[in-house]
Amino acid sequence: MQYRTFDRIGVPVSTLGYGTMRLPVIGGVDANIDEAEAIRLIRKAIDNGVNYVDTAYMYHGGHSEEVFGKALLDCYRERTYLATKMPTWLARNHEGKLEGVFRDQLRKLETDRVDFYLLHNQTKRIWEITNELGGLAWLDEKRKNGQIRWAGFSFHDDLHTFKKIIDAYDWDFCQIQLNFMDAHYQAGLEGLEYAGKKGIPVVIMEPLKGGRLARNIPAGVQALWDNAKAKRSAAEWGLRWVANRPEVMTILSGMNAESQIDENIRVLSDAAPNSLSAEEVALVDKAGAIYNGLIKASCTACKYCMPCPQRIVIPDMMDIYNEWHIFHDDNSRAAYGRTPEHQRPSVCVGCRQCEEKCPQHLPIADIMQELVQIFE
Ligand code: SF4
Ligand code: SF4
Known part of the structure; x- marks a missing residue:
């Protein structure tokens, strides 16, 4: 495993981070985590060198932190840097406000300290709520009393808002969505560089756009991968493109199968900053342009x-909507047909x-209507 050390953090962090938004579940129910399997997978990743593990108050209907707490027993906690997130929009309605949510989190995680703590999903609107609740002063206090080691935020909005939030506080790190298709979407590469210039390390989420860049690959993109000098899978190209950026501290992957852990560890064990050639970067950028021309809704x-x-x-x-617009094939029609009538658009x-x-x-809502027009 590769590790990256940033001045603000001062400890080596694995380039691969374990995201727990997509843990294995039973019966297709998001809140019903397959605990034994999830714990096995998280521990396997840690045993293989992953030391950044990421969860959030609201993942898997609020059960992710609990499972995580159990996964980190038996001395796994001491081997990892634990990251979780504060949903300020939910804290507003919690009787204990920010402190109440934080106390719930420590209890579920079975710990008395969070290493990397993020204000979750900051957007224009949620940033207002964060400020209304005195979120920054609260972070200061938590950092001071040692309950939070490093303070950051995760982000989903436009570049202007990103810069505004970055400039508003002495952040230790931040987290943005970045993949070769979304290089100029939300914070994007410009936001990444903005944070980098301020010495703020960046955690990357959605490096493969929820796995979409690794499956059902359009012919034009597959031809690029097939004709490249280096023989790499689509997932490998996508991960290497992100890891190539020196501003990136760790790349989160929501791994829910052993094969994904093995593949990600293999790829990120030698994906150093600036390790892709200019031609390789241009090749991946070209793939991004092809996707951007095909995918209609950038759902993650x-x-x-x-x-x-x-x-x-x-x-x-x-998924059905995007796949239809990329492939216009029977698979999307069949997938729509399998959807129970009472749950169709x-x-x-x-x-x-x-x-x-x-x-x-x-x-x-408009996309739901379009789906009705296409398939019914
Ligand atoms: S539509 Fe897609 S991107 Fe938007 S909230 Fe739902 S799952 Fe997330
Ligand atoms: S707009 Fe349609 S899809 Fe969205 S929450 Fe309402 S009913 Fe559901």
């Missing part, structure tokens, strides 16, 4: 839009609750 399967009051599984519908009432929560700002 983050599930923030859920639950839908009509029980539509929105990320699955987004035709039951959408256009309430747009989902859109308020979507960090990608997707016009979900």
